[in-house]
Amino acid sequence: MVNVRIDDIPLNWLEEILNLSAERIVVTDRDGIIIYINEAYCEFLGTTVDKAMKRPVQEVIENTRMHIVSRTGQAEIAAVHHINGSEMIANRFPLIVSGELVGAVGTVMFKNPEELQLYKSKIQNLVEELKYYKTREESEFTSKYSFSDLIGTSRPFMEAKALAERISVSQSAVLLLGESGTGKELFAHSIHANSLRSAYPFVPINCASIPEHLLESELFGYEDGAFTGAKKGGKKGHFQLANRGTIFLDEIGDMPLAMQSKLLRVLQDKEIQAVGGQKSVPVDVRIITATNRDLEKMVDEGKFRQDLYYRLNVIKIEIPPLRKRKEDIEQIALKLVEKLEKRFHRKSVRLSQEVIRLLQQHSWPGNIRELENVLERCINVLDGNVVMPNHLPLYLRDQETALFDTVPQHANPAGTKIKPLKETIAEAEKQAILAALAAADGNRQEAAKLLDIGKTSLYEKCRIYSIK
Template structure:
């Protein structure tokens, strides 16, 4: 570039760099300090003469100038801690006449006042985030009330009324019923209409916490209780829930050894942290839930009888959807309304044939299954009305494929299927295909009931994990 400018004298240039408020460093291609302006010298408390010629990373903490001098790639707005202070670094390659000769770097926020303001701002954001997060967790956790429990059939209404009546008591509640019937929702609603509603509702899924961690999760641990234990120990969920409710979900999956410890805690209203000596008094109400037959488990010795009695002071049995078919239409419409918000839709309805299919289907996954089916359908629906062809095959063929699945999978459905059998020759497929399609449907069905959880689905179908994954792959299910 040709200009009329006279070359700036060297001293002037240096002074310009010095006057500039930004701490600035110049390194050569080897990453040795070529120049450090006054502002930078002040921050680092070094003499310019001591710094010159030294490797930059020895003069400036966490410097990457020597790297930029090699790569020629600029690095902007990088966080760089110096002397325990967070700085924002900009690093530029120094290219003179097309040749990479070194690098220039500046850092920002060296002014303590700026930094303090910046820190306050970040701190404020962190507080806001914490606050939002706590509220979200509270929303997720415990804002359900009895009003949110959908169903107007007499059987559902009477269960709901009973639950409402006992919510004020401090006695343990055992919620039983198939998967997806709303046991967890009931637990929330009971807590929220109890006197404990200002205190925490703490859900614990006994099936998903590894057996050897369950005790420390529930009761906490003392400092040094085991390797990897947090310093100072940790409160358990019972202590966190103090004055509130602990919801022990899938209680039927609680390991036997843990059952005794839980029983003791319930009897004594005291817990002992893992690795600790002292007993801590806790005041919690227990709501437990399971879809397993605890009475049978007591009989065959896999569940402690005394614990069963402790938990089963109040038993609430949530009825499956197929035993309250009157509710299906109402719940479907409510769920559609809810899902419409999620998919930005309006005015979605179902055809009468779909309703009929829904009435015929036995809903082993109950409301959760209905919700999943509707969500999947709405997700791809390009018209206003849900028709039979939009439904998953196993519901479309409620009656036909259903029957095959029922035979192929362990299923304890007891509603007899009344739909007519297709007598035309076309309805007969080669056995291999029929079996394959039944297998595929059974897998999709199990997955939908298990909420997409492959391990659970495999367990329900009584096949191993590996074989389940293979089958999914073969049928193109992911």
């Protein structure tokens, strides 16, 4: 490394550097005589360097205090200086060489208040922009729910919730199992919020929603120029963003086998290597995973790594589906209505007893997500404050009729109406498809997942049953 001294820079270079400086500069000796002034300052004063040099500073600069500072040695920082009919902002520094006061250096930072205001405005914009992105990142990577948001008093749900609370202070990996829409992500948020890592980031990522070729760079980041289209300067991955906090990998069962191997290595070595990078970066994260798939079956079929499964399955929590906790439906529905009231600016919305009964009667293949979608639909079509059966989707209103038509009436065997088995099965299938579509917000691919059938099969059945 070559050390460049000021003596090595030619004098005419130094003069040009000072002339190019954004600030206006003047230097006086101990007696207040100008021994240097740059062209920018002279232009501001309406004079030239030749006319200003070797003259007392108070003859050249109106209302100056440079001659005072050169005698007292007392600096004057960001002083308001009235000159040329305006107030400029000036700095005056004593010039001390080898411990001796030899003069003073003056600079003009802003030649008028407007220039200062423009500078402040630019700085303020940068500060506000930085604050915006910082706030957005903090809100994006913080847990949004706590255990108080997990509603229900049924035994299977309370057991799952109690286990989650008990292990939240642990550092071990957690595997959340449950059908789609049961609230696995709420459990993950709550575990983090109650953990020793709650002050640090909570970073959720849905493994099923990211294309396979992008998943590695999303999880582990990438270096500058790692691939075509890579962001200049590279990008941090979710594991780095979650450092010292918690990373939540939802739909872990959809992670490709190749990525499973890389994830296993990260969990074993506690370090990541960015795409295109040459060095490993240590990370300290707690991992929570979730899936609605049967991982044990996938391990047997060779679709999920056994060693990774055991790494993730340290603490397993099974979240019951809504059909197994029907006594919680009313309480959950009322809580969801409160939430929806705020979103749609409604007040005092109530559920009629008939609606509650119909909600409790349904099997809810889409679980809480489906229930929320149903209630949102009700509030959108509501013409008063009370949700009635006519506000419910048709498949919920028709379920009672379907049950009446298919169940024998023991009180009047002779008059019992029994449909052919083929029709009964077709009706049940149609209702299940309608419920799944409602739970998936009309997304047929997601509905097919809920029903555990292929997307092509679902499209064919929708055509048969005239489901739009």
